[in-house]
Amino acid sequence: MNIGDVSRLSGLPAKTIRYYEDIGLVAPQRSDNGYRSFRDSDLHKLTFMGRARSLGFTIEDCRNLLALYDDRERASSDVKVIAREHLGRIDQKLKELQEMHETLTHLVDECAGDHRPDCPILAGLSAGADEELSAVAS
Amino acid sequence: MNIGDVSRLSGLPAKTIRYYEDIGLVAPQRSDNGYRSFRDSDLHKLTFMGRARSLGFTIEDCRNLLALYDDRERASSDVKVIAREHLGRIDQKLKELQEMHETLTHLVDECAGDHRPDCPILAGLSAGADEELSAVAS
DNA sequence: ATACGGGTTCCCCTTACAGGAAGGTCAAGG
DNA sequence: CCTTGACCTTCCTGTAAGGGGAACCCGTAT
Numbered sequence: 001m002n003i004g005d006v007s008r009l010s011g012l013p014a015k016t017i018r019y020y021e022d023i024g025l026v027a028p029q030r031s032d033n034g035y036r037s038f039r040d041s042d043l044h045k046l047t048f049m050g051r052a053r054s055l056g057f058t059i060e061d062c063r064n065l066l067a068l069y070d071d072r073e074r075a076s077s078d079v080k081v082i083a084r085e086h087l088g089r090i091d092q093k094l095k096e097l098q099e100m101h102e103t104l105t106h107l108v109d110e111c112a113g114d115h116r117p118d119c120p121i122l123a124g125l126s127a128g129a130d131e132e133l134s135a136v137a138s
Numbered sequence: 139m140n141i142g143d144v145s146r147l148s149g150l151p152a153k154t155i156r157y158y159e160d161i162g163l164v165a166p167q168r169s170d171n172g173y174r175s176f177r178d179s180d181l182h183k184l185t186f187m188g189r190a191r192s193l194g195f196t197i198e199d200c201r202n203l204l205a206l207y208d209d210r211e212r213a214s215s216d217v218k219v220i221a222r223e224h225l226g227r228i229d230q231k232l233k234e235l236q237e238m239h240e241t242l243t244h245l246v247d248e249c250a251g252d253h254r255p256d257c258p259i260l261a262g263l264s265a266g267a268d269e270e271l272s273a274v275a276s
Numbered sequence: 277a278t279a280c281g282g283g284t285t286c287c288c289c290t291t292a293c294a295g296g297a298a299g300g301t302c303a304a305g306g
Numbered sequence: 307c308c309t310t311g312a313c314c315t316t317c318c319t320g321t322a323a324g325g326g327g328a329a330c331c332c333g334t335a336t
Binding site: 013015016018019023033034035053058059 | 322323325331333
Binding site: 044047048051052055056065068069072073074075076077079080083084086087090091093094097098100101103104105107108111112113114115116117118119121122124125126127 | 182185186189190192193194203206207210211212213214215217218221222224225228229231232235236238239241242243245246249250251252253254255256257259260262263264265
């Protein structure tokens with residue numbers, strides 16, 4: 001298979017696939033004309049990468065997962081550790097986003113959004129600066 | 139105020155403040171010794187930046203918000219538009235993260251996490267590759 | 277002969293800073 | 307007077323994960 005084929009089958013852009021070769025995640029053969037020649041196992045890895053990346057695993061996570069994937073002797077607990085760590089990061093990010101969402105929703109709801117210049121959003125964003133200054137001055 | 143003072147008061151690292159000057163978000167004076175000399179209005183802007191960034195606004199969003207902040211004539215609707223666009227992006231990101239969370243939770247729950255090599259997580263991540271290959275072959 | 281649809285390498289661009297080197301400044305202490 | 311240490315300065319490099327595009331081969335169909 002040429003890069004276009006694996007690109008279509010894996011759903012990854014060709015650029016991404018070349019990049020993954022660059023950083024040593026896949027090592028396709030080369031044809032006589034210099035084209036990359038991918039085997040089924042390469043396609044497997046790339047598809048795996050696509051899924052793991054879409055779940056938000058970093059490249060380094062993926063590298064570790066791929067190594068475990070290749071290792072028929074590894075314990076499933078090794079994989080579970082990586083996955084749970086990642087789940088923890090997702091939880092954290094979710095919490096942050098939910099807070100942002102809440103705060104911003106409040107601000108937006110309070111803003112009239114008309115032609116007048118009064119805007120609780122800007123007021124909310126700038127709140128605190130004066131207090132901090134006077135606290136230092138006192 | 140020197141950079142260390144505004145850093146402490148705004149909560150932003152000095153590096154970040156210098157960066158914000160680089161890209162034209164603040165324009166502090168200079169003392170005779172070459173040190174940056176910040177006025178209260180600079181501190182206000184930087185504090186504003188800190189809050190807006192912590193809510194996930196991009197630098198470009200912040201640049202626009204700062205311009206609106208400085209413009210006593212702007213309509214609050216201008217601000218509301220930016221905020222609502224950002225809220226939409228947050229919603230989107232939340233949805234994605236929740237999906238990731240769900241999928242990964244399923245996979246982790248199904249994994250025994252013991253010494254045996256069978257791992258539903260890896261199986262789940264690699265699912266699909268074979269089907270796609272055979273679909274092409276047929 | 278040429279057009280076109282692959283493929284290749286190479287280099288710069290992105291976001292929003294962080295880290296660190298090399299060196300100037302300022303106030304306090306010996 | 308010298309040093310020490312905390313600040314400050316600029317400049318350069320690096321990050322994650324590729325994207326965009328130039329300049330150039332390859333193979334086939336017209």
